Amino acid sequence: MKLKHSYPDSWYVASAPQIDPQPTAQGALSADVCIVGAGYAGLSCALQLAKTGKSVIVLEAARIGWGASGRNGGHVGTGQRADQFSLEKWYGKDVARDLWRLGLEAVDLVTSLVSEHGIECELGSTNIHFAAKRSHVDELKDEVEHLRTHYNYDLVEGIEHSELGDVTSGIGFHYGVIDRGARHLHPLKYCLGLAQAALDAGVSVYEHSAATEITTKSNHSIVSAGGARICAQKVVLACNGYLGNLYPDIAGNIMPINNFMVATEPLDEDMAHRLNPLNASLSDSLFVVNYWKLSNDRRLLFGGGETYSDQFPSCIKSFVQPKLLSIYPELKNTRLDYGWGGTLAITRNRMPDLGVHDGHIYYAQGFSGHGVPTATMAGKLIADAITAGDDDFDLMADLKTRKFPGGPRLRRPSLIAGMLFYSLRDRLGR
């Protein structure tokens, strides 16, 4: 029998080490900081706070890494989810430059956490992003040129159409951008590793302990979770796509969407090498992005396809397979061993939504598909802001996310119409 909120049947769960189950929160508890959500944002915040001597309780509704942090593509991209041209236009060149720096620091933070805590999570390097339509080529070329010239970032380079065969046997691409500063990893192993580091540093993590209510007093808050009441000076909301109605004031800033992945059977060496000779993480430029990489046991881990309701497709493998075969028709007879989905949160401009309410409810959400580095960084920024105040937390909090029209209850119809329009455009003309 499957426990409610047990882990999904993903390749990640099948290949990650078990971590001891943590207790359920009971009775009256107290801590300097109570964090809601045991994904990258919550755990990185917890770890950072514990290092400064704060007492920390993490409440997790399900299991550690049960959310998007245990289900994602494992791409650790540089910069922000929005490109530098857009950031310059929206916020000016100085802020855009700071956001680029913070994006690079986020990748460095992931790598340094992995090495400092000895997290075995198959950390690899390099991402290649492909133009899936001819009309995307100029945009990508301009971006490479811009990063190299104005951001001094020479780890990024263009790959002309004639050379794409050197980096993949995938079809339908017109240009590529290789980024040697990007990383990739096994997302659940990374998340469990962060959790273990936090536990070792003295953090108390409670599983199957959903926070249901937060009551704010003048200098502390009470978080209710089943039979437990946690009294804390500060609360951190790190629930992302699973926030639900816990804190309506911030729910309208994000929109939960679902994204899906499959894992093939292990491929033979030749095939794996043909698909991805550099063992990079790979992605394309479609609005509903396809992304993929190889696992250590040479499975292709391929993500593609979104839904915008609270339902997952009845057969995720058949939902994702056409996207996989549109790039690698040679995998037509390859078995798909696993198919799973997860929920992430997007914001209107795809920039993370960080902030603080009433001086003691901190939150970070809306990483818009770029959260492996940016949620890890957001957790650290909140910890820094709580302990000493932090300019980079202020930088992110000042970005001011626009709410989705219609608020939490009515945002879905207009979003669905917009998303479906763009996903339809993906299918028109390559």
Ligand SMILES: Cc1cc2nc3c(=O)[nH]c(=O)nc-3n(C[C@H](O)[C@H](O)[C@H](O)COP(=O)(O)OP(=O)(O)OC[C@H]3O[C@@H](n4cnc5c(N)ncnc54)[C@H](O)[C@@H]3O)c2cc1C
């Ligand atoms: C299929 C998929 C592929 C993706 N691919 C990539 C990728 O390749 N690269 C990338 O950078 N990003 C990717 N993302 C996005 C990335 O996974 C997320 O941005 C990131 O994991 C967010 O981390 P988080 O800690 O904010 O949220 P989560 O990992 O979702 O954690 C939130 C946690 O909060 C818990 N929670 C919610 N409400 C409560 C409550 N009331 N009480 C207690 N606990 C609660 C949930 O159970 C959950 O465990 C992908 C996402 C998905 C779904």
